[in-house]
Amino acid sequence: MGHTTVEWVYVGVVVAILCYVGADAWNVERILDITNAPAEAEVIKVTGQQWLWTFEHEDGRKEISELHLVKGKPYRFEVTSLDVIHAFNMPDFTTLIDAVPGRINSVWLVPDQSGEYLIQCREYCGFSHYQMRAKLIVEDHEGGPSVANAAAELPSKGAEAIAS
Amino acid sequence: MVLEVKKPRPIWEILFSTHHTDIGLLYVYMSITALIIGGSLAMGIRAELFTPGTGDIIPDSNTFNRIFTVHGTNMLFFWLIPFASGIGNYLIPIMVRYKDMAWPKLNAVAFWMLPVAMALVWLGFADTTWNAYPPYSILKAPGPAAEMWIFGLKIAGISSVLGAINFIVTILKMKHPDLPLMKTSLFVWSTLVTSLMIVVAIPTFAAALIMLYTDRLGISGFFNPAMGGDPIAYQHLFWFTFHPEVYIFLIPAVGMLYELIPKFSRKPIFSYQSGVAAFVLLALVGFASWAHHMYSTGMSFTEKTVFMVGTLAAVPASAMHVFNWIATMWGGRIKFAAPMSWAVGGIVLFFYAGAGGIVNTAMPLDFLTHDSYWVVGHFHLFVAGLVTMAFIGFTYYMFPFITGRMYNERQAMIAFWLFFAGLSIVFLTQHILGLYGQPRRVFDYVPVQPLIIMNQIASVGGWMAGAGAGVFLYSIITAAFKGKPANMNDPFAIGEQYYDYTRREPHH
Ligand code: HEM
Numbered sequence A: 001m002g003h004t005t006v007e008w009v010y011v012g013v014v015v016a017i018l019c020y021v022g023a024d025a026w027n028v029e030r031i032l033d034i035t036n037a038p039a040e041a042e043v044i045k046v047t048g049q050q051w052l053w054t055f056e057h058e059d060g061r062k063e064i065s066e067l068h069l070v071k072g073k074p075y076r077f078e079v080t081s082l083d084v085i086h087a088f089n090m091p092d093f094t095t096l097i098d099a100v101p102g103r104i105n106s107v108w109l110v111p112d113q114s115g116e117y118l119i120q121c122r123e124y125c126g127f128s129h130y131q132m133r134a135k136l137i138v139e140d141h142e143g144g145p146s147v148a149n150a151a152a153e154l155p156s157k158g159a160e161a162i163a164s
Numbered sequence B: 001m002v003l004e005v006k007k008p009r010p011i012w013e014i015l016f017s018t019h020h021t022d023i024g025l026l027y028v029y030m031s032i033t034a035l036i037i038g039g040s041l042a043m044g045i046r047a048e049l050f051t052p053g054t055g056d057i058i059p060d061s062n063t064f065n066r067i068f069t070v071h072g073t074n075m076l077f078f079w080l081i082p083f084a085s086g087i088g089n090y091l092i093p094i095m096v097r098y099k100d101m102a103w104p105k106l107n108a109v110a111f112w113m114l115p116v117a118m119a120l121v122w123l124g125f126a127d128t129t130w131n132a133y134p135p136y137s138i139l140k141a142p143g144p145a146a147e148m149w150i151f152g153l154k155i156a157g158i159s160s161v162l163g164a165i166n167f168i169v170t171i172l173k174m175k176h177p178d179l180p181l182m183k184t185s186l187f188v189w190s191t192l193v194t195s196l197m198i199v200v201a202i203p204t205f206a207a208a209l210i211m212l213y214t215d216r217l218g219i220s221g222f223f224n225p226a227m228g229g230d231p232i233a234y235q236h237l238f239w240f241t242f243h244p245e246v247y248i249f250l251i252p253a254v255g256m257l258y259e260l261i262p263k264f265s266r267k268p269i270f271s272y273q274s275g276v277a278a279f280v281l282l283a284l285v286g287f288a289s290w291a292h293h294m295y296s297t298g299m300s301f302t303e304k305t306v307f308m309v310g311t312l313a314a315v316p317a318s319a320m321h322v323f324n325w326i327a328t329m330w331g332g333r334i335k336f337a338a339p340m341s342w343a344v345g346g347i348v349l350f351f352y353a354g355a356g357g358i359v360n361t362a363m364p365l366d367f368l369t370h371d372s373y374w375v376v377g378h379f380h381l382f383v384a385g386l387v388t389m390a391f392i393g394f395t396y397y398m399f400p401f402i403t404g405r406m407y408n409e410r411q412a413m414i415a416f417w418l419f420f421a422g423l424s425i426v427f428l429t430q431h432i433l434g435l436y437g438q439p440r441r442v443f444d445y446v447p448v449q450p451l452i453i454m455n456q457i458a459s460v461g462g463w464m465a466g467a468g469a470g471v472f473l474y475s476i477i478t479a480a481f482k483g484k485p486a487n488m489n490d491p492f493a494i495g496e497q498y499y500d501y502t503r504r505e506p507h508h
């Protein structure tokens, strides 16, 4: 019956689209997976607590509410929390991982743009969740001055582009 | 014919009644109350976010957190679930041709647990979020609010399990022997499937709630890392209940649309079997996707893949319903009376919502959307879009059969346009806010464009929807008392036979 044929064709199309989405997502996520983090990546220990972020570089340098990275260098963030669950989020680089007490979660990133960006908490963590922010500064060269501070207060590069 | 509202009865007779239509209407009154008071909290949230900066109308962040927690908890557990139970109570015995629910007293008990649960949630006014993730909920959330939230949900959960058992037994055991299951309305199927899912899904969360409580007391440490517990275990228990639960919210609304769409298209349902198949498929596959809410908790690539596939596998079932509705409307002589307009508006938003859901499901993209305003937009398109719009449309549809009176069609259409346009504006805009990185559950945002303007657009949309809900409430209250007598044979003037919704046993 033509009745059911139409529906089978429709279901077939839907399934095909879903297979495509699934396969593509699988493929991209596989590449981004932590097991593919470059071996030479610098490990940065990220600790969330109500309501601020601290960062510890491999050489022992500590930063509070500010993180200095160098463009083009690979990093591996090892993220944890001292109290409740937070989420370490750099929206401009689509980096997001939960900071869970008692666990260390890892993500890796090679910042490909210099400038100043936002780091924020993306998991509800109580009273000052909404202002648990830090500043990400990606420098062009090791130890060099940061290139842009125009974006200091901006939530994202995209937002800045739209605004101008 | 017994018309509930027309024939005045003393209030205590209704309150102590165990008759299924009385209980059904009590559920409906309670849930519409929850819709309105929970909705006003949302109006406050949107007012606070209209401009950047804090304390615009909500004094501090703690109050703000309590407001969105109670808003979410209230809307899910005291609007969506009870409304579906109410219509189920009213219609299921009629539709399976039995005199009442299988256990009328149990039915009354299940209902009367809900006002208690609701009072606990509202009087406590917790700030745990509706997810109540530990360790925050066990170590930091202020009591006794959090305890009251836990007990409120506990009671609501027991109520819905009792109600579900009653539905299952009524449908499977009390159904008239001459009426095969495959000849019952798809609404009966939707209630059956929903009830089975409730019985399987809820106990997990019920256990998790007890663990939260004993963790709060400090006598256990299930989710407390300092005592060797694992907070992520809670998230698994929570979502094992609540991903299926999102389909529990959805499926009764789908069942109602199967009543509305053919009637106002003046055509039979395109494929009854496909509707049944999609219900059953969703109920089974819906249990295989819970951890898609947890991609960012540090799951391995393999785990993430499994849950992505599980989630994608549930999508065809929803797509089949949409196809069925469109195919039913296709070539029909559609009458866009109020119930049909609300139904079709809901289907439009359902489509957007599903598309957004697929984006959340694709692992790398979820790291863009997760815990951002995108997710808020996504699920509201379902729960406020499809589900609430189907519920309101169905309220208008049943209105003449319940009250013997007709509502004012113009008011119902004004309510529809305000609500539909408002929802589209607020929730599609929230998707964009999410892409700009605005986290959810925030009292304030970075004061830059385009965040400011987007939040303002969202607020205006939210208020429009609020106004629409207000007009809806006004229209049904005034019509209940002063509406014109309805033409009971064909209240919507579509020249079709109706299900005999008023055929039931007298009160006992
Ligand atoms: C096409 C079908 C659907 C897909 C593919 C889908 C997918 C998803 C995914 C992946 C998430 C997690 C997003 C995140 O937190 O990052 C999510 C969240 C959510 N979805 Fe859906 N969903 C679908 C249908 C529904 C339905 C029918 C409902 C309710 C009626 C619903 C309600 C929710 C809710 C309430 C949340 C957010 C929960 C929270 O974090 O508070 N979804 N959905």
Ligand SMILES: [Cu+2]
Binding pocket: B242, B243, B246, B289, B290, B292, B293
């Ligand atoms: Cu889900």
